[in-house]
Amino acid sequence: MISTREKVFNYAFLTLLAAAVLFPVIWTLGVAVSPEITGSLDLGHMQWSNFTDAWQQAGLTQYLKSSLIITGTAVAISTALAILSGYAFGVLGVVGEKLLFPLMLFGIMIPLEAIVVPLYYDFQSQGLTDTYQGIILAHVGTGVSFGAFWMRAAFRTVPSSIGESAQVDGAGTWTALWRIYLPISRPAIVTFVLLNFMWTWNDYFLSLILVSDPAHQPMTLGLGAFSGRYLVHVNLLAAAAVLISVPVVGLYVFCQRQFIRGMLSGAVKG
Amino acid sequence: MATLNESRASEAAAVAAPATASAGGEAVHTPRRTNRARSSSGRRRRWLGLVYLAPALLIYACVVLLPAGQGVNLSFYHWDGITAATWAGVENYTDFFTDPTLRQAVGHTLFFIVFFSFLPVVLGMTSAALTARKDTRGAGVYRWIIFLPQVLTPAVVAVVWKQIYAPDGPLNSVLSAFGLGGLTRGWLGDFTWALPALGLAGTWGAFGLCMVLFAAGAQNIPNELYDAARMDGAGPLREFFTVTLPGLRGQLAVALTLTLLGAIRVFDIVWLTTKGGPGTSTITPSVVLYKRAFSNPDVGAACAIGVVLAVVALIVSLAVVKLSEGDD
Numbered sequence: 121m122i123s124t125r126e127k128v129f130n131y132a133f134l135t136l137l138a139a140a141v142l143f144p145v146i147w148t149l150g151v152a153v154s155p156e157i158t159g160s161l162d163l164g165h166m167q168w169s170n171f172t173d174a175w176q177q178a179g180l181t182q183y184l185k186s187s188l189i190i191t192g193t194a195v196a197i198s199t200a201l202a203i204l205s206g207y208a209f210g211v212l213g214v215v216g217e218k219l220l221f222p223l224m225l226f227g228i229m230i231p232l233e234a235i236v237v238p239l240y241y242d243f244q245s246q247g248l249t250d251t252y253q254g255i256i257l258a259h260v261g262t263g264v265s266f267g268a269f270w271m272r273a274a275f276r277t278v279p280s281s282i283g284e285s286a287q288v289d290g291a292g293t294w295t296a297l298w299r300i301y302l303p304i305s306r307p308a309i310v311t312f313v314l315l316n317f318m319w320t321w322n323d324y325f326l327s328l329i330l331v332s333d334p335a336h337q338p339m340t341l342g343l344g345a346f347s348g349r350y351l352v353h354v355n356l357l358a359a360a361a362v363l364i365s366v367p368v369v370g371l372y373v374f375c376q377r378q379f380i381r382g383m384l385s386g387a388v389k390g
Numbered sequence: 391m392a393t394l395n396e397s398r399a400s401e402a403a404a405v406a407a408p409a410t411a412s413a414g415g416e417a418v419h420t421p422r423r424t425n426r427a428r429s430s431s432g433r434r435r436r437w438l439g440l441v442y443l444a445p446a447l448l449i450y451a452c453v454v455l456l457p458a459g460q461g462v463n464l465s466f467y468h469w470d471g472i473t474a475a476t477w478a479g480v481e482n483y484t485d486f487f488t489d490p491t492l493r494q495a496v497g498h499t500l501f502f503i504v505f506f507s508f509l510p511v512v513l514g515m516t517s518a519a520l521t522a523r524k525d526t527r528g529a530g531v532y533r534w535i536i537f538l539p540q541v542l543t544p545a546v547v548a549v550v551w552k553q554i555y556a557p558d559g560p561l562n563s564v565l566s567a568f569g570l571g572g573l574t575r576g577w578l579g580d581f582t583w584a585l586p587a588l589g590l591a592g593t594w595g596a597f598g599l600c601m602v603l604f605a606a607g608a609q610n611i612p613n614e615l616y617d618a619a620r621m622d623g624a625g626p627l628r629e630f631f632t633v634t635l636p637g638l639r640g641q642l643a644v645a646l647t648l649t650l651l652g653a654i655r656v657f658d659i660v661w662l663t664t665k666g667g668p669g670t671s672t673i674t675p676s677v678v679l680y681k682r683a684f685s686n687p688d689v690g691a692a693c694a695i696g697v698v699l700a701v702v703a704l705i706v707s708l709a710v711v712k713l714s715e716g717d718d
Binding site: 126130131133134135137138140141142144145147148151158159160201202204205207208209211212213214215216217220223224226227229230231232233234235236237238239240241242257258260261262264265267268293318321322324325328329340341343344347354357358361364365368369371372376379380383384 | 432433435436437438439440442443445446447449450452453454455456457458460461464471513516517520521528532533534535536537538539540541542543544545546548549550551552553554556558559560563594597598599601602603606626651655657658661662675676679680683684689692693695696697699700703704707
């Protein structure tokens with residue numbers, strides 16, 4: 121119902137924006153396969169060995185291992201806790217909910233900056249800095265509020281009649297969770313896992329503060345260190361950046377809808 | 391008990407804008423049953439609920455609640471992290487007005503708000519308005535592309551922009567190619583230009599989220615409203631102000647909350663590109679916090695910055711939600 125001229129203008133505007141967004145990404149991809157260490161584009165002589173060189177020179181194997189351990193464990197624990205606490209708030213109800221629920225909400229609102237300094241000194245006195253346990257604990261703790269929220273919302277969309285009929289059939293709360301609520305809420309859980317994976321994998325700030333030992337640092341910090349040391353090898357730096365983005369961008373390509381929907385309704389986490 | 395749809399709607403609002411939930415959230419889920427037997431089983435369920443919640447609550451208390459309290463307490467002391475702390479009173483807070491670096495950081499925050507919040511919201515709103523009609527084809531592809539920066543690691547985003555602004559980077563090549571070689575410089579090393587350069591990178595990163603958010607909202611505006619507006623002789627501008635903008639009020643609140651908080655807290659991209667330099671020309675409160683906490687530590691001062699950031703964040707979210715509920 122709108123004129124062709126308006127339509128053309130719309131597409132031109134959108135294309136311009138999309139090009140502006142894509143330009144840095146495509147340029148980085150191009151540099152990553154160019155032979156020039158100064159970072160000038162040379163797509164005539166693509167040099168795929170940049171990726172393996174960057175991998176070796178940045179020592180990405182160790183960083184990848186740390187990233188996998190930290191992200192894998194943190195996401196698994198967070199998901200379990202999100203399910204349990206979401207079930208408590210959304211289905212069972214909780215003694216003292218009037219106090220406990222706003223207390224949980226507080227965790228979504230408070231920025232990381234307000235807790236990270238005391239957390240560092242607490243962890244230091246407990247010997248948790250520079251350990252996998254410490255950074256995993258920090259990720260889980262700061263993500264718990266959002267998880268409880270997210271899964272509470274998901275479980276509450278399950279009609280209470282289904283839960284009640286299970287109760288009549290003699291199912292305990294645990295059985296009802298496993299047999300009824302979990303299967304119905306699978307899409308919400310998948311989205312939660314995706315978002316949580318992305319946030320943990322992409323984290324820089326928490327790890328920067330809590331993990332100074334390179335043997336336990338995730339890939340984001342590895343890239344930072346590499347960027348400091350190898351400023352002159354721009355093509356290798358770009359290649360390393362591409363390699364580090366692959367897991368999340370790959371998931372985004374396949375699960376685009378979940379990512380966008382999830383982030384729209386839950387992007388409040390810091 | 392709330393109906394399914396109602397609870398869904400309130401939930402979306404709660405998750406999207408935490409402040410709403412804290413203000414109006416908890417009228418929702420206390421099952422009221424008259425039957426005595428059922429109410430005792432309900433009580434048992436709620437104790438069980440506490441058991442299910444306990445592990446999460448314990449970790450949350452250790453990692454968030456306890457440090458938050460300690461942070462407030464520490465903010466009234468001078469402490470180097472090792473020797474005994476000394477009482478500082480409100481000195482760490484008055485630093486915001488007297489300490490030149492911190493004052494400068496606060497000023498930069500205001501500057502970043504334009505680039506991280508205002509510009510992305512305007513751009514996002516415009517592009518959403520353009521794709522609002524269901525007859526715009528290929529909107530999904532644009533959305534996919536423009537959202538992409540959201541999933542990129544901040545560490546990678548920083549590396550990318552650092553190269554773009556480098557003395558022999560593509561920005562300068564483009565300028566030279568257009569005969570503007572005189573303008574070329576190392577953008578992030580330039581006292582005047584480093585701040586807006588980082589700001590633009592922030593716009594790049596934030597506006598995809600705004601666009602997708604507004605586009606999702608715009609899909610809920612009935613096409614008939616647009617057609618009716620056109621029948622009444624409205625042009626694209628009138629249409630935007632009478633149909634699109636009012637329909638996107640809720641999304642506007644969420645977008646403003648998220649982007650304002652992003653602007654107030656910005657750390658990663660600054661730390662990974664300029665570390666606040668050259669000099670202190672791109673320093674932000676979070677960067678000052680990090681430096682005060684860990685290099686030549688004044689832990690109390692760092693904690694005070696954290697507390698102020700938290701309070702400002704809270705006020706911003708509450709204010710935006712209040713405004714969005716506004717006059718209707």
